[in-house]
Amino acid sequence: MAELTYRDAVARGIAQEMARDDDVIFFGEDVAKAGGVFKATVGLLDQFGPIRVRDTPISEQAILGAAMGAAMTGLKPIAEIMFSDFLAVCWDYVANEFPKSRYMTNGQVKCPLVVRTGNGAGSRFGAQHSQSVENWCMMIPGLKVVAPSSPADVVGLLAAAVRDPDPVIFFEHKSLYAVKGEVPDGEIVDTLGTAKILRPGKDATVLALALMVPRALAAAETLAAEHGIEVEVVDVRSLVPLDMQTILGSVGRTHRLFTVEENPRLCGWGAEIVSIAVEEAFYDMDGPPVRITTPHIPLPAADALEDMVLPTPARIVETIRRSLGS
């Protein structure tokens, strides 16, 4: 057991897989010599050499297209898109190429690749470098979508993503890179499509992802300590595949559902899960499911402003307390 930052967990996860399988290669902008702009890939060039770990030009379409072509022909590429906002300049690959090639070819073409990308707010970078865009990917049939909240999950889910035979978009939260956590020694391989109940509770189910997980946990502490409300906090971890069994199981016990989303309000994963839950568990619910989200606005840059828009523990506490009428 070692204490590792989320940032170092990324490098460890990649290194674990590259050491295991020569077909794993890794490339992106400034990822090799410089170890990445978030310093999440430091040391990989030294360990695996310049053929397997490569710096690219600023050509996101070439990066993802090349990753796809390599994946189709027998390699297992990991490609970095520096900020998830930049998925917009190579969206055709994510939306139209990776996820449709296997289906359109009736199973002939495979696409086992991982796109790692820095997601989320908190760095005061403004509207084009702070978005949470995991819902862009969840919308697209044929992708898998993962967003870990802890260093241990980073290693395990990244390994699972690399070993997965389908295209996986792997969202690393920029504001979690510096966070530390215990990571078991040795090889770690987690399972995609599994949510985790991080805190049991009987009064309501609270779903969260990535940076919202520690905030939901903090809110749960306050709710218990100050309001006698015991919420069950579920780290969704994987949007596709989606672990609805764990989620519906929890709602079946608590009869109330809250989602805590960093993405802007419309058409997020919260809307999807709420819609599934009401369709399948309507009569189990004691009250309306409530989504706690960032408001539907572009993100402001200023620290004073940015801090006001993301869901905070205080806002989570307040929303849940009021909705439960206590």
Add this chain to the structure above:
Amino acid sequence: MAELTYRDAVARGIAQEMARDDDVIFFGEDVAKAGGVFKATVGLLDQFGPIRVRDTPISEQAILGAAMGAAMTGLKPIAEIMFSDFLAVCWDYVANEFPKSRYMTNGQVKCPLVVRTGNGAGSRFGAQHSQSVENWCMMIPGLKVVAPSSPADVVGLLAAAVRDPDPVIFFEHKSLYAVKGEVPDGEIVDTLGTAKILRPGKDATVLALALMVPRALAAAETLAAEHGIEVEVVDVRSLVPLDMQTILGSVGRTHRLFTVEENPRLCGWGAEIVSIAVEEAFYDMDGPPVRITTPHIPLPAADALEDMVLPTPARIVETIRRSLGS
């Protein structure tokens, strides 16, 4: 009153606005000399000349970027992206540039433009030329998103979009281009953000958009005639702004909500509206809201297969009938 195809309504709407305002210009691939691949812009070059109606290279980023720059500086461009699937190759403009520029600049920059695009399935074109991607746009704060279902709505909503001071993504359904409808004579200007109750009913509210509107209406006829179920059919028309008053008003009367979506299942407008409706009208609902969607798969090309996946009147009837227990 004249009978017009949906296709001709597009040209009429553009012509109406270009005749009114010299600042309106129009460009896209093959739109001028050839009148568009869907023949929806025939005659505009002759009427307005080669300075205002222009063919572009296959450069979607240049098309949308140029539209934005022109909009910022005083023109009112209408740009065509031939198939809505191709929004993926210029997604940065739609997701990161148009919708954020005003906010980021604290109101200094304006972006009054319209992107017209051919959306939806039914032409047996396969997975990269048949998608319904209106939800891609609904997700993004700062855009407006419109999808008319009739020739009269095409003219009126297109005019409203051109006059709107914000960026509007205007989804024309490819399978509606040949459909005819009555269109009033003279200038028509509709209002964005208004849903339309096309058929009143007391037993359930059925929301539909674009090609799903005629299908929902057909289903409503069958439900009434064969099952004695009277559903209220609402054409949502505009996803942003979203006319929740009309929708919630209807649900308040019928106590049941169904959505009929062509887009794949996850994170569509149906999920958003259901989530809003349950949060705000939970205790008004007599049963779970149900989404009727295309399954979450890429679209197959074959006619035999494509016909099986989009919601059909029969599937709508069956789902509603079962859900209402009759």
Add this chain to the structure above:
Amino acid sequence: MAKKTAEATVLDRSNDDIGEAVRLELYRKQQVIRQAEQRAYDLFLQNLVKGTSHLSLGQEAIAAAFGTAMRPGDLSFCTYRGHAHTLARGVSVESVLGELMQRDNGLMRGKGGSMHLTSVEHGVMGSYAIIGAHLPIACGAALTAQYKGTGDVAVCFFGDGTTNIGAFHEALNFAAIWKLPVVFVCENNLYMEYTAIHEVTAVKHPAADRAAAYGLERIVVDGNDADAVYRTAQAAFAKARAGDGPSLIECLTYRHSGHSRADPAKYRPEGELERWKERDPIKVYRERLKSFGIAESVMTSIDQEVARMVDAATEACKAAPMPPEDILFTDVYADGGWAWRN
């Protein structure tokens, strides 16, 4: 190389770099493409071809020459106008026509449609319908070949109009800096869909005039001359296999039909089609073979053999069932299914 003589009738065949066997193969491939595509057009008129389709009538020499110059292991990346390049790798006419007819015997059982023909077993790694998307993808396939040291080459076909999209630029630079074994083949048929390429392009030769922007040689070849294309392909493949990186080849040609089945091609100036038809690649090549002393009867028997094959394929397709419902939900994911939740 054939010696130029005034008579041009008797040539020293043994001395030719291409040779009779390969020439007959080049001829046959062009015939297969021509006849299969003409059949696709007829079937469309009978309402048996669904969706869209994009023919290469008039452009056959390019696909045939590259298909002939490629070796097993080399990989093809095609566009929606990809019947020709798919057939040129030996994929059966039946499976191509079946896909166009959206039948269960189609290459992808109707799931992909005419714009996405793919036959991995023949090295046809897909046909791509979003302009430019496959240029970077071909780079990736070339990267695998380079990484594994297979000596294989990725060949990426596209049109003149495609040179103006961003992915073209990114792919060319990417391939050049990593010296990837990829050959980019621009079929300049003078038009994008309905717009003439010169109206929307800043240079005369949309591909060749940009080669220098990627440190590459400027290559323009007569795309209606299968021999010329074949020789150019061989040189590019040799370069790629030697580790000397990519090539960008502009082939000048012309499509005889409209852009797609929906297009009557009225935008063409009068006489243009007729002028190009005089240089019909198959006509040109038949004359060439004759000038090399190959008997007319040899070509005629190839023509007939191909006709019989295309007829048989047509009948098989007409008899083939529609794809069954159960394949709708297969192969979204690698586990064979489409489940996105538990």
Add this chain to the structure above:
Amino acid sequence: MAKKTAEATVLDRSNDDIGEAVRLELYRKQQVIRQAEQRAYDLFLQNLVKGTSHLSLGQEAIAAAFGTAMRPGDLSFCTYRGHAHTLARGVSVESVLGELMQRDNGLMRGKGGSMHLTSVEHGVMGSYAIIGAHLPIACGAALTAQYKGTGDVAVCFFGDGTTNIGAFHEALNFAAIWKLPVVFVCENNLYMEYTAIHEVTAVKHPAADRAAAYGLERIVVDGNDADAVYRTAQAAFAKARAGDGPSLIECLTYRHSGHSRADPAKYRPEGELERWKERDPIKVYRERLKSFGIAESVMTSIDQEVARMVDAATEACKAAPMPPEDILFTDVYADGGWAWRN
């Protein structure tokens, strides 16, 4: 043009194409940029600059020269590294520093941040943080100028690394075919973020060696020489205003600091920074002015005046409040608000 003499001390100023007034303006603008950016760096060390910031230390001559050559009505399109170009159009140091400090007195009251500096009243139509996005946008602004016949020019600044993204290619071709009055200015500072441009680019001059791909003239200029850049800008503007279309200008320069505040720039080979500092554009230009016979005291008084202005701006920013909560929900839409539903 200044006559070259062996002594280079006494020159015929009256005969010079630039003239003393403009030269002093060029000097002053470079000083404003230098001092404001150095202050931004100091404030960052004091933890008063939030988020990221990208300095142009060492690259000032380019922004200063273009800013001086532009006339009211001309429009600037900048990048995240856009403080310099924004200041060069006359935007106040206070409003720029205020935005970097994310205060209510910032150009956009903190809503945009350092990467999005915009002052429409000064013709600064935005700073864009997604590489390449603003090249097509600048084309659109040029289209308006062309359509309205204003004679205005759009000027679009970007870096060497930006030449490898698709939007660059699309914009250049688009501008060329429509002969748009847009001037593309590539500041080649040898690096993208941390990667040397030559490692990822197929040609030596990432912009200039590609000009021919768009039918444009190859232009490379010493970006550390404000006079050279000024003359090149004027020629390009004249061409654009005459209706003769776009230019692509590659300015050779070097950034003295890291890519952004997070970057200590350890990837640079030893001695490289020092060599470039010898050619510091401000140092070079001060010498130039002296060689034209302008007294040192003139420059010193400019330096001091700028220093006082930057000090005052700093104090104003430190005293400025944080932006208030209510602006969070303004200006998403043109109605002033953010309502997406009724």
